[in-house]
Amino acid sequence: MTDATAVRVDTPDSSATVRLLAEAARAVDAPDLVLAVSRNGVRTVHTGGSGEPGPVPRELLGHELGSASKPYAGLLLARLVAQGRVRYADRAADLLAPGFPVHPAVRRITLRHLLTHTSGLPGLPADFYPQAVPRWSTDPYGGYPADRVVRAFLRARPRHRPGTRWHYSNFAVSVLGHTLAAATGTPWEVLLHQQVLAPLRLDATRVRPGPEGTEAVGHRRDGTPVPALDTGGFTAAGAVRATPLDLLTFLEAHLEERPGGPDPRDPTLVAALADVSRPLLRRGLRHAHTHTLTWFHHPSPYGPVLFHAGATLGQQAFLGFRPGTGLAVAATATRRVHRADTFVATAYGLLTETP
Secondary structure, three states: OOOOOOOOOOHHEEEEEEHHHHHHHOOOOOOOHHHHHEEEEEEEEEOOOOOOOOOOHHHHEEEEEEHHHHHHHHHHHHHHHHOOOOOOEEEEEEHHHOOOOOOHHHHHHHHHHHHHOOOOOOOOOOOHHHHHHHHHHOOOOOOOOOOOOOOOOOHOOOOOOOOOOOOOHHHHHHHHHHHHHHHHHOOHHHHHHHHHHHOOOOOOEOOOOHHHHHHHOOEEOOOOOOOOOOOOOOOHHOEEEHHHHHHHHHHHHOOOOOOOOOOOOHHHHHHHHHHHHHOOOOEOOOEEEEEOOOOEEOOOOOOOOOEEEEEEOOOEEEEEEEEOOOOEEEEOOOOOOOOOOOOHHHHHHHHOOEE
């Protein structure tokens, strides 16, 4: 990869982290790459890539998060629960379409099931694919709007009894978003801003592309640019866009600890941040892996790590933090994921292998 790096360091004592990020960046091939680390609030940001940098620094461009949007949906749900506006055990169909006749298994699906991928719903609705396949590499989601997601949920036949199996589902988290909007009488985008983005001062985080020149441009594996992602009715599952610096701010909020002292944040936000970080269920082969409400939870030599990755048609993102150590890692790349891709492994290594 042609190196076109520029390093921004907030302290002269971060030289070891600078070298670490520069070494990690050499393992990733992408037109634009940002690797950002926060240690107890001190940030080191490495930017580079094979493409020419534009007039706006890469760490200030909005990047598509794809599935790494789900921690935002999780924090929103947790805060609404802390406020007493909904409960994890509330049944989604009762909030979304009271009195509408649905399959008994659908009737049993709760908000917790939707968020934790234990609803029994497939990854995407069955009727999603016929309209998506012809434009799979350009715009698979844009032709499947919100009302269609809701209708697909209300007529669904879950594969498994809710709460019995873990199966990753963009469909389920999207339904969660529409359900919370219905329960509060507030559009998802407004609700997310009111409950998560504004309180955490995430001014460079949104669910729609910003003004021209402020957004990173994704690329196919061959380097061809791709248009901005339109998530259609799957907003809650993958529409968040943020600058790498805002990603660090989001992660740092999960690491803030004020033992014995007052916390200036709203207590419902503090409770929500704690709730989404707490181990909740076991999943995978022999139930070997832990999951929180919204984060993957793995052990590491330096303690547990919580993380989530995401990919769109031409971009990738990784978010992770290590509770109790003050370490957070945010990474973005503007190339579509492929079989031999090293991006997630590189970012995960920064989180798990860094003392």
